[in-house]
Amino acid sequence: MGKAMGYGETYGALLDGIAEQADSIAMRYFRAEELRTERKGDGTAVTQADRAVEEMARAKVAAGGLALDVLGEEMGGGDWHAASQSGRARMIIDPIDGTEEFSRGIPTFGTLLGIELNGEIVAGIASAPGLGSRWWAYRGEGAYRNGKRIHVSQVGKLSEAMIFTTGTGPSKNREIIERIRRLPDASRNSRAFGGYWQHMLVAEGAIDAALDWTSKPWDLAPLGIIVEEAGGRSTNLRGERTIYSGQLVSTNGKIHDEVLKILE
Numbered sequence: 294m295g296k297a298m299g300y301g302e303t304y305g306a307l308l309d310g311i312a313e314q315a316d317s318i319a320m321r322y323f324r325a326e327e328l329r330t331e332r333k334g335d336g337t338a339v340t341q342a343d344r345a346v347e348e349m350a351r352a353k354v355a356a357g358g359l360a361l362d363v364l365g366e367e368m369g370g371g372d373w374h375a376a377s378q379s380g381r382a383r384m385i386i387d388p389i390d391g392t393e394e395f396s397r398g399i400p401t402f403g404t405l406l407g408i409e410l411n412g413e414i415v416a417g418i419a420s421a422p423g424l425g426s427r428w429w430a431y432r433g434e435g436a437y438r439n440g441k442r443i444h445v446s447q448v449g450k451l452s453e454a455m456i457f458t459t460g461t462g463p464s465k466n467r468e469i470i471e472r473i474r475r476l477p478d479a480s481r482n483s484r485a486f487g488g489y490w491q492h493m494l495v496a497e498g499a500i501d502a503a504l505d506w507t508s509k510p511w512d513l514a515p516l517g518i519i520v521e522e523a524g525g526r527s528t529n530l531r532g533e534r535t536i537y538s539g540q541l542v543s544t545n546g547k548i549h550d551e552v553l554k555i556l557e
Contacts, residue, residue: 407514417515
């Protein structure tokens with residue numbers, strides 16, 4: 294009997310191909326005169342690059358021969374409030390995470406791809422061409438940045454940690470803002486920089502904890518698996534491993550319980 298295929302062998306070629314082309318599309322529009330930014334109904338930004346990347350990704354899935362559903366930020370594709378119940382694997386895509394930054398010429402945007410199977414994320418890529426970086430992980434196969442294995446930090450106390458958090462703007466009420474601010478107040482160093490990049494910094498050991506508070510599943514799909522495969526933890530505020538509750542707390546694992554307690 295032959296050896297069962299790992300998740301990297303199963304999904305790697307498809308995800309790598311999408312990421313490569315997504316990088317090309319994004320950089321074609323980044324800081325370009327032809328870039329056009331619109332506002333969606335929820336007030337968030339969208340550009341022609343967002344739409345072009347998701348359309349390309351869906352076409353590659355359709356042509357790739359794998360039994361995959363697709364859920365995307367721009368074109369939908371099923372219930373985004375819970376894991377798929379179809380019995381098929383599902384690719385979850387944010388074509389340009391950080392569209393606001395992308396539209397302003399800030400290079401911390403990225404394409405996020407996750408494969409969900411039986412309620413579990415088994416593969417993830419975050420590709421950031423503006424930063425010259427790509428992070429990926431397949432369940433049980435480790436986490437990598439640009440082909441080099443990455444690991445979380447060994448900091449053991451929040452008081453000695455550097456942490457990043459989401460911002461505390463007008464979309465959050467006073468109680469939420471107060472809870473978020475407890476985390477930087479308890480750490481040695483902090484910055485407010487939400488989005489995927491802060492979680493990748495946790496995975497590669499550059500910082501020790503990251504917090505997002507109001508996110509959709511496509512904002513989070515690949516982040517937890519990359520952090521976990523690098524030796525860390527990613528959960529919601531209740532300690533649950535899910536991309537469907539809005540929040541994501543990523544840490545090096547050593548300070549995770551301390552971070553969750555201070556956010557109660």
